[in-house]
Amino acid sequence: MFRGIDEVDWASMEHAYGSAADVPVLLRGLASPRPRERETALDGMYGAVHHQGDVYDSTLASIPFLFSLAAHGELPDRGGIVELLASIGGADSGDDSGEHGEDGVGPGEDTGDAADAEDDNRAMARTAIRAGARVFLDLVADGDAEVRRAVPSALVRFHDEPPRVLTLLRERLADETEESVRLALVASLGLFARLYAESAAPAVDRLVSLCATPNEPGLQLAALGQLASCAPDRLPADLVPTVIALLHTRSQRFRRSVEPTRTSTDTLIGRLRRMRPADEEGAQLLRTLHQALGARTADRIALIEGQLSSQDTADRCNAVWMSAGLFREWRAAYEEPVALIGEQLGSEEEQLRYAAVSVLEFLFTLAAPAADRLATLVESDPDSWGCGTATLGRPLKALARSGDARAVPALAEVLRHPVVPNEAGYTIGHLGPAAAPLAPLLRERLGAVPLDSPETYSRAAPLLYGLGTLRYAAALPEVLRLLHGTPRELRLRDALVKALARALGAFGAGAHEAIPALRELLTGESAAAAADALWSVEADAEAVLPPLLRALGSERDTGGPRVAAETLGRMGAFAAPALPGLRGLAASTEVWERTAAACALWDISGDPEPVLPVFRAAWRQNPYVRGTVTACLVRMGGAGAPVHDLVRTELASPRRHRARSGGHGGDDVLQDERLLGDCRAALDAAS
Structure with a gap:
């Protein structure tokens, strides 16, 4: 397995953390007789040699040894090695072809020499995996089911004889008895149809026939999901009722009881445990179908509502998680599914409640149909509010973000404790005028922020944001206390000063006493933020124009040009002397600067x-x-x-x-x- 490994100059190569001298240890660890060592080695390969999908010279040098390990029939856990090889070849790069998707490079990004070298490595990796793909042929009937499960998609992606691969997939599907492997074979038929459209007909026909396979609801669901992605015109007209019936049948026939999660803490381990689907296989089947349906939002909404009607909590939990992708990507009328998700908040199953809150939390005002259920949950469980902790209770945050005033009493209780969750200050703004009673409590907490602590900024910034949103000028003494009292060497002091300036600007004329302090800041690193605040407080164009004009030409990474342009726009005709500088900024290579400058040009000149x-x-x-x-x-x-x-x-x-x-x-x-x-x-x- 490791012939020639010591002849490779690993020390001259690199991985994500520097020298690749430790790669032979990782490769040998994959063949360890100890399961823990094998798992650690595989984790190390993903963490360093193939870090976040990157391909280094050490990654390329590892490929022959990984193939040798995968082909060694006595070695356990080879399914993970096959998956690693496929990933190195580009199977996880975002689309079926293994090439960059449309989001592979962000707008305006310069790929540069480093990116070109990485692209060369990726191309060489794909070539190397294709050259060794004959190994996958020998593994299709391997004695290890995990290997048989991992191999089909690798064969489709990398073997250079598609007709032979398709024949083999169809034969294996007829002979295979392990359900997880059968599902992988079905997924590979769909992948084949997407990659080889000119040869897809036999694969599509087989998927159509599998959709009618009696007494195998999991296989039928898998076939429907793949058909939706490669030949949606071949889907049954009654797709949603068919899927719901199959889902319920599968649940009744195959589901084993799942122990409820007992972890109630908000630790990372607790979150990961609660986020993991109780029925991972079912979750994958439905995820594939949802993704394939894409913009067919009416069908997807009906499907989610049908899933949420299941008596099985795992089905309902999967439905909630499936809805997250739908809500985030597509626009539609979501009142009914959101209300049904709200109904899950009354479940005794913690995983289901956690999933529901997680989705409602990022919907903001779209969570309103579930607000009654959220309010009931919040009121019934004060221990979940986050009083005295660093994290705001998630049901309370979801309720406040929906704009529901019933969150105010609980937030008031949270603010009465010396330790205030960071999210509290940022969440309050979503409540609008209803949050006014919270302003004195925010002021009180701001007054207790230490002046010289490493945590001064992190504690003050959310409170300042909340006070600014509420325009609570009565907190001016506390703001000035921080502005005058924090030492210059304080960690993140510049960021703190900018946050203080934004709060003073939000107070407007009510911050009149801060004018001298703001004028002093007009020549420092926070000049643009101070000028913005000063304009809001006293509208003195003569005082703020010089620092704003200087900021227009400042370094991009300071954010000064954009802030200056935005302030100049608010000044309107008073900022006419800035028009030449704004025209220059409107030609900037940075899109945010160009946009801010263009907005200011209109607001000042009307042209x-x-x-x-x-x-x-x-x-x-x-x-x-x-x-x-x-x-x-x-x-x-x-x-x-x-x-x-x-x-x-x-x-x-x-x-x-x-x-x-x-x-x-x-x-x-x-x-x-x-x-x-x-x-x-x-x-x-x-x-």
Whole structure:
């Protein structure tokens, strides 16, 4: 297995953590007779040699030894080695071809020499895995079911004789008795149909026949999911009722009782345990189908509602988790499924309650149909509020984010404790005027923040945000205490000063006593933030223009140019002397700076000509700037009409503007709903 391993100059190679001199130890660990050592070695290969999907020179050098290990029939846990080989070859890169998806490189990113070298390594890795793929042929009928489960997709992706592979898959499906392997074979038929469209007909026909396989609901569900991804026109007309019936049959026939999770702490281990589906196989089957259905939101909503009608808590839990991807990626009317998810909050199964809260938490105002259930849960369990802890209770956070005033009493109790969860200050703003009673408590907590602690910024920033949102100028003494009292060498002091300035700006004229302090900051690193606040407090253009003009030309990584442009825009005609600098910034290579400058050009000059081309380009380059662009289009009214085609296209799109492969942000749904509101407002303003 390791012939020649010591002749490789591993020390001259690298992996994610530097020298690859330890790679032979990891490779030998994969062949250890001790399960723990094998698991540790595989984890090390993923963690260093194939870190987050990267391919290094040491990764390439490992491939022959990994193939040798996979082919060694007496070695346990070879299924994981086959999966590692497939991943190195590009099987996990985001799409079926193993190449970069459309989100592989972000807007405006420069790939550079390092990225080119990495792409070369990836290409060489794919070539090496294809060259060794004959090993996979010998493993299709291996005695280890985990190996047989891992091999089919690797064969489809990397073997250079597709007809032979398809014949082999169909033969193995007829002979295989292990259900998990049969499901993997079905998934590989769908993968084959997607990768080899010109030869897909036999694979599609086999999937269609599998959809009608009697007494095998799991296999039928798998076939339907694959068919949806490669030949949706061959799906049955009654897809949703068929899937729900199969799901219920599978649950009744094959489900073993699952012990409820007893972990109630909010530790990382507890979270991972609760997030793990009680029925992982069922979760994968339904996830595949949901992903394949994509924009067919009506079918997906009906499917989720059907799943939530199951008597089996694992089915309902899977439905809740499935809904997360739907809500994050697609726009639709979700009142009914959200209300049904709210119903799960009354379950005695902790995993189900945890799943429901997790989904409701990122829906913000879309969680309103579940607010009654959330409020009941919050009121019934004060121990879950997060009093005296670093983390705000998740049901309470979800309720507050939905804008429901019933969260206020619990948040008030949280704020009465010396330790305040960071999320509390940031969450309060979603309650609007209903949060006003919380302002004195925020002020009290801000007054207790130490002046010279490493935690000064982390404790103060959320409180300042909350006070700024509520425009509670009565907290001015506490804000000035921090501004004047924190030592200059304090960790993150610059960030703290900017947060203090933002709060003072939000107080407006009520922060009049802070004017001298803000003027002193106009020549420092926080000059742009101080000028922004000073304009809000006293609107002295003569005082704020010089630092803002300097900030327009400051280094990008300080954020100064963007902040300056935004402030100059708020100044309107008073900022006319800044127009030349803003025109220059509107040609910046950085999309956020260009967008902020274009908005300011309109707000100052009222001339749409230099603004609209910037908006059109930025809109297409980076979806994240669309909210800023659309807010300005609302102010422009009819002058923005030449780019309203972008707005209409956005409103007609079924997909959320921030939806992307490989990840999501915690406020993506909120920002998308706000964008839709601004799009409608922009069209209304022009009519």
